Amino acid sequence: MTGKRILIVDDDVKIVELIKLYLSRDGYKVYAAYDGNEAVRLAREVHPDLIVLDLMLPGMDGLQVCRTLRAKSDVPVIMLTAKTTEQDKLLGLETGADDYVTKPFSPRELAARVRAVLRRTTESVNVGPKEVVRGKLRMNFDAHEATLDGKLLRLTPMEFRLLGVLAREPGVVFSRARLIEKVFGYDFEGFDRTVDVHVLNLRRKIEPDPEHPRYIKTVYGAGYKFDGGGE
Amino acid sequence: MTGKRILIVDDDVKIVELIKLYLSRDGYKVYAAYDGNEAVRLAREVHPDLIVLDLMLPGMDGLQVCRTLRAKSDVPVIMLTAKTTEQDKLLGLETGADDYVTKPFSPRELAARVRAVLRRTTESVNVGPKEVVRGKLRMNFDAHEATLDGKLLRLTPMEFRLLGVLAREPGVVFSRARLIEKVFGYDFEGFDRTVDVHVLNLRRKIEPDPEHPRYIKTVYGAGYKFDGGGE
DNA sequence: CCCAATTGTTTAAAACCTGTTAAGAATGCC
């Protein structure tokens, strides 16, 4: 697959190495941090697709790290816990961990859970409401359907995602960089201008008069925004 | 808490009684079997919501019991194993156990895991009605039977589960990743595309015109959905 | 009004996605 980035956070070097071995073998790019502060710093730097996080850490502990990270991003987290008590499990889940594994664990099981969580969350651009209605435009994210004036629109996956990002926050201007981040993903290596082409195609499908857009407006020098105002 | 049924399978009466005590206290209805054959028989009779299964059993051993049960139903299984070796753990997982607990165990821990597994599985696979009717298609999850236009469909276990997941939530698009998790289990190590083959085979069995599916629709770039709309 | 920066538009090639087939592996059944 596409070499997803995984950050391991544990103060036990041996454990880190063990996990590293197994995850590298599965084709992931693996980064390691040995305390909470480093974890937060590294996470901001490499934008991992998933974090394996020990509960017990020197300095900032796992729960705190998890909360800090979650405040700024949606990165999925798998918690490593030493104790099996129910309390720990619940704490882990409450802070938003996507899964938890209790030590001692089998590295293969951890690898399986990593795969599972990644599978689950890779597509989770779908945060927010299931449906959005903006005037005659209606988007249903569960069904992956968009209708205009009741008529079904035939949108490509990119178009659907792009329109989704814009329509979810009407009036907000998104720079091309931000749109790329939200729609294409962090590791997109292409040009800004690709966004323009998608906007163009989108306009042709949803605008009554594509030359004078009513929904997707251009903000010169800034980006694009969805204009729900006119109704 | 609606008095879920739990089946305990262990040849050690003392252990059975111990577990029974704790689980009854949590409001579950507890049934017990002392060997593999009885377990299979009883499972068919009472349709338990979860099974606690000892790996070592007289007659049919735990693994075999687990496989036999899984072939016919989605009931979640917690394995009891005497050894902590990784091998046992993996064996348990490969046969589809949802969790495992090593002896000696604390009954409170087991009770916690029972709750956890029930929470997990209730939300995913076993939720919803015992029967679902979508146009000419009818699925009975108790009997593990599906009929189309009154005629019994010969579906494989995978096909049945796949169709079940889709048909339970018509209109909702499931990515391959989600389907894998719901149908194959989180520890599936294979490819997305396996889903496609199952969908193909399923279509050949349930679609009047498999080339232009009416029930299982493809959503390009997103996944598959069950379309109940046409009726 | 002119210029440079920014955006709109077109096209073709590259990348991607799904349907399908077939063969090998795993599983269950006598």
Place this chain on the structure above:
DNA sequence: GGCATTCTTAACAGGTTTTAAACAATTGGG
């Protein structure tokens, strides 16, 4: 053990989508 069924992988064809590149049109500031 051998047979039948089921599951998984691999490969290819065909279609769709995405991207890069180039050029045209527009914008806003000086």
